[in-house]
Amino acid sequence: MRVRHKPWAKEKIAQYPQYVIPNPQDYAGKWGELFGNDHPLHIEVGTGKGQFIAEMARVHPKINYIGIELQQSVIVTALDKVLETDVPNVKLLHTDGADLRDFFAQGDVDRVYLNFSDPWPKNRHEKRRLTHESFLKIYEDILVDEGEIHFKTDNRGLFEYSLVSFSHYGMKLNGVWLDLHNSDYEGNIMTEYEEKFTAKGHPIYRCEVQYTK
Numbered sequence: 001m002r003v004r005h006k007p008w009a010k011e012k013i014a015q016y017p018q019y020v021i022p023n024p025q026d027y028a029g030k031w032g033e034l035f036g037n038d039h040p041l042h043i044e045v046g047t048g049k050g051q052f053i054a055e056m057a058r059v060h061p062k063i064n065y066i067g068i069e070l071q072q073s074v075i076v077t078a079l080d081k082v083l084e085t086d087v088p089n090v091k092l093l094h095t096d097g098a099d100l101r102d103f104f105a106q107g108d109v110d111r112v113y114l115n116f117s118d119p120w121p122k123n124r125h126e127k128r129r130l131t132h133e134s135f136l137k138i139y140e141d142i143l144v145d146e147g148e149i150h151f152k153t154d155n156r157g158l159f160e161y162s163l164v165s166f167s168h169y170g171m172k173l174n175g176v177w178l179d180l181h182n183s184d185y186e187g188n189i190m191t192e193y194e195e196k197f198t199a200k201g202h203p204i205y206r207c208e209v210q211y212t213k
Contacts, residue, residue, distance in 0.1 A: 009076035013094065019082055020075065020092045029105035035064045035089065040110040043068060045097040045130060046117050050078025052191040053113075057087035059189065068093045068100070097130060097138075104142035112139050114151045116193040119158040131162035136169045140211055152180070152206045154197040159205040171209045180204040 013020045021027070021034070032038045040063050044053045047067030057065045067090065069075040075094050082090050093103065117130040127134060131151065139149060149166075153159050166173065177183045181204055194204060 006073040006076055009072045012076055013072070013079060016079060016083070019079055019090070020094055024093050024095065024103040028103055029108060031064065031066075031104075031108055034091065037064070039064045039089070041066065041108060042111040042113065043100075043104075043109050044113040044115060045100070046070075046114065047078055047092065048074060048116070049192050050075075050081035050092075052115055052189055053078070053090060054081045054085040054087055055189045057082075057090040058085055059187075061087075061089055063089065065090045066093060067091075068095060068097055070094070070096050097135070100138050100142055106141060107144045109139075109142045110144055110147060112143065112147070112149045114149060115191050116153055116197075117158070119153070119155040121157060129158065129161065129165075131158070131165045133165060133169055136165065136171075143211060145213060146211055148174070148208060148210045150206070150208050152191075152194065152204060154193070154202045154204055156203075156205065159207075163207065166207075166209045170212060172212050173207065173209055175206075175208040177206040178203065180206045 027034050031041055042063055043066045045068050047053050047069045050067060053065050053067040067078055069078060069092065072094060075092055078092055082092065095103070114130050118128070120126065120128045126132060151162060177185055180188060181198055185206070190198070198204060
């Protein structure tokens with residue numbers, strides 16, 4: 001998807017360092033100090049426009065959330081959503097998901113959310129998929145023991161690939177939904193993409209997987 005350039009985004013982001021953390025490497029192993037509590041930490045890799053993470057933070061005030069987004073013109077929209085929702089338990093990182101080890105120590109994170117990630121359908125781009133084994137290793141390195149990944153997509157090919165990737169990595173499948181919105185799953189928070197795809201009649205695929213010792 002083409003992202004509209006926002007030349008003012010950098011300046012606005014700089015005005016809110018309490019939300020878009022300018023020096024996240026300084027908090028590896030001590031995110032609780034920044035949040036001012038010892039609540040569990042959940043991160044969303046590829047947070048997009050921020051609807052999911054802002055609403056999750058509103059619904060679950062006893063959980064700390066960090067949204068990670070590489071594109072500056074997108075994360076500034078997530079910042080707007082966080083400001084609009086007025087949730088103190090959210091921080092944003094303007095960085096690449098491949099660099100997570102620089103910002104989180106082992107055991108910092110309790111759960112990783114992957115929502116509507118780029119499917120990178122061509123075989124030569126497999127390593128860019130956020131459920132490729134190289135990314136699964138990164139998540140494992142920052143998660144607590146037996147930490148979880150919650151994954152949603154409308155792309156059946158990516159979902160099938162991811163289930164195989166999780167299995168080959170030795171992860172435990174705790175739940176799978178092949179048509180989330182026509183299931184008995186409760187408490188779903190939709191992303192902007194999810195609303196769009198659902199309106200077009202696309203089924204939403206979801207799974208919860210867990211690392212094992």
